Amino acid sequence: MGTTEPEVGGLADDRPLLGRTSTxxxxxxxxxxxIAEGYFPPGERLSEDSIGKALGVSRNTLREAFRLLTHERLLVHELNRGVFVRMLAVQDVMDIYRTRLLVECAVVHGLGEPPYAVDRLEAAVSGGERSERERDWKGVSTANIHFHRELVALAGSARTDELMRSVLAELRLAFHVVDDPRRLHQPYLVRNRAILDALQAGDRTAAERLLTDYLEDSRTQMVETYADLVADEDGEGA
Incomplete structure (x- = not known):
């Protein structure tokens, strides 16, 4: 993959998030x-100087952040070359979906009595549909990530939210490799809406069934697509 420095100018907009306790x-x-929103694709080299300057943090702070994300399998350090966004293996993609099935379905199964607070789910679904009308397939992908993040947030668990932020960011690394994002993401807009409709109707059982079918179908499609792409890249590099 390429080794050009990523576009980091937009990171300066995030500097206020650090507040007075930059950690x-x-x-x-x-x-x-x-990474989850697609700004840093797999194989991209992350420049300490550019990112540190954009965020206004020290080199030591940035290196510690890189270490944390390496532990989460989002980054990889290559000796004498630097830090890069990780390229997933097919087994990684399979494990991501295994985790999603365990966590997301458990969240829906464990919901209490309706009504459910689904305003943010509604916003994510509407955002995806709006991006579809604009033929913004990266936007559709981002809205889909937001949908599943907000779905898990219904559990009201900070620990589960943290887990899924990492899992979904890692999933986005796989999405970046797919060369036809429309075919990958568009069919699931309708299914997101169906899950939302079931939750709005207070039918937790139907929502869980729809979600399980959704994730199993998505896993099959994503693993097959990703395996073909990785095989093609290996063949070109041989």
Whole structure:
């Protein structure tokens, strides 16, 4: 993959998020979000100088943030070359979906009595539909990530939210490799709406069934697509 420095100018807009207590954890959170939203694709080299300057943090703070994200499998350090956004293996993609099935379905299954607070889910679904009308397939992908993040947030668990932020950011690394994002993401807009409708109707059982089918179908499609792409890249590099 390429080794050009990423576009980091927009990171300066995130500097206020650091407040007066600039910590490696807060920097890691910003970079994790940027990875999840597609600003840093797999194989991209992260420049300490550019990112540190954009966020206004020290080199030591930034290196600690990189270490945290390496532990989360979002980054990889290559000796004498620097820090890069990680390229996933097919097994990684399979494990991501295994985790999603366990966590997301458990969240919906464990919901209490309706009504459910689904305003943010509604915003994510509407955002995806708006991006579809604008033929913004990256926007559709981002809205889909937001939908599943807000779905898990219904559990009201900070620990589960933290887990899913990392899992969904890692999933976005796989999305970046797919060369036809429309085919990958567009069919699931309708299914997101169906899950939302079931929750709005207070039918938790139907929502769980729809979500399980959704994730299993998505896993099959994503693993097959990703395996083909990785095989093609290996073949070109041989």
């Amino acid at each position: 490696a954890e807060r920097v890691a959170d910003i970079l994790r979000t940027r």
